Amino acid sequence: xxxxxxxxxxxxxxxxxxxxxxxxxxxxxxxxxxxxxxxxxxxxxxxxxxxxxxxxxxxxxxxxxxxxxxxxxxxxxxxxxxxxxxxxxxxxxxxxxxxxxxxxxxxxxxxxxxxxxxxxxxxxxxxxxxxxxxxxxxxxxxxxxxxxxxxxxxxxxxxxxxxxxxxxxxxxxxxxxxxxxxxx
Ligand code: SF4
Ligand code: SF4
Numbered sequence: 001x002x003x004x005x006x007x008x009x010x011x012x013x014x015x016x017x018x019x020x021x022x023x024x025x026x027x028x029x030x031x032x033x034x035x036x037x038x039x040x041x042x043x044x045x046x047x048x049x050x051x052x053x054x055x056x057x058x059x060x061x062x063x064x065x066x067x068x069x070x071x072x073x074x075x076x077x078x079x080x081x082x083x084x085x086x087x088x089x090x091x092x093x094x095x096x097x098x099x100x101x102x103x104x105x106x107x108x109x110x111x112x113x114x115x116x117x118x119x120x121x122x123x124x125x126x127x128x129x130x131x132x133x134x135x136x137x138x139x140x141x142x143x144x145x146x147x148x149x150x151x152x153x154x155x156x157x158x159x160x161x162x163x164x165x166x167x168x169x170x171x172x173x174x175x176x177x178x179x180x181x182x183x184x
Pocket of ligand 1 (some may be wrong): 077078080108110
């Protein structure tokens with residue numbers, strides 16, 4: 001008897017599910033179709049979409065990349081390589097910088113790791129090629145003449161330069177605490 005009741009319940013649930021599915025299909029019959037004619041129409045993608053990678057510049061027009069190798073180290077598919085160099089004033093830069101887009105999985109970890117906001121992923125995704133070699137991008141292919149998503153950020157305003165000021169005189173630095181004032 002109990003088994004028969006279970007069968008009835010299961011059959012009823014299946015019929016309800018079927019009816020719901022048909023109802024959804026029926027409702028959509030009268031809706032205006034949403035067809036995007038790509039590539040004639042290109043849907044604007046959010047700024048944080050992860051596709052083609054660029055190397056950006058700081059507000060002074062200098063290359064942001066300081067060739068610290070962090071992006072290269074964090075990349076799960078090891079598709080970033082570079083050679084570091086140092087200017088006379090001590091500022092580091094990348095002599096060459098290469099990304100193999102044939103291996104890149106657009107995970108965004110390089111962007112997360114970059115301390116200078118140099119490497120950034122953009123929403124531009126139309127990068128397909130028939131051959132592998134054109135997918136290997138050199139520094140001149142990656143370097144742009146703007147700051148990408150962070151126009152105002154300049155790493156060297158905050159770090160990487162010789163400090164002449166006293167404690168508490170740097171930008172946004174709190175004044176040092178007088179420990180003796182905390183004593184009872
Ligand atoms: S997006 Fe991911 S896979 Fe592509 S270069 Fe950056 S870390 Fe590597
Ligand atoms: S892009 Fe960023 S993380 Fe990669 S080497 Fe340059 S500064 Fe370092």
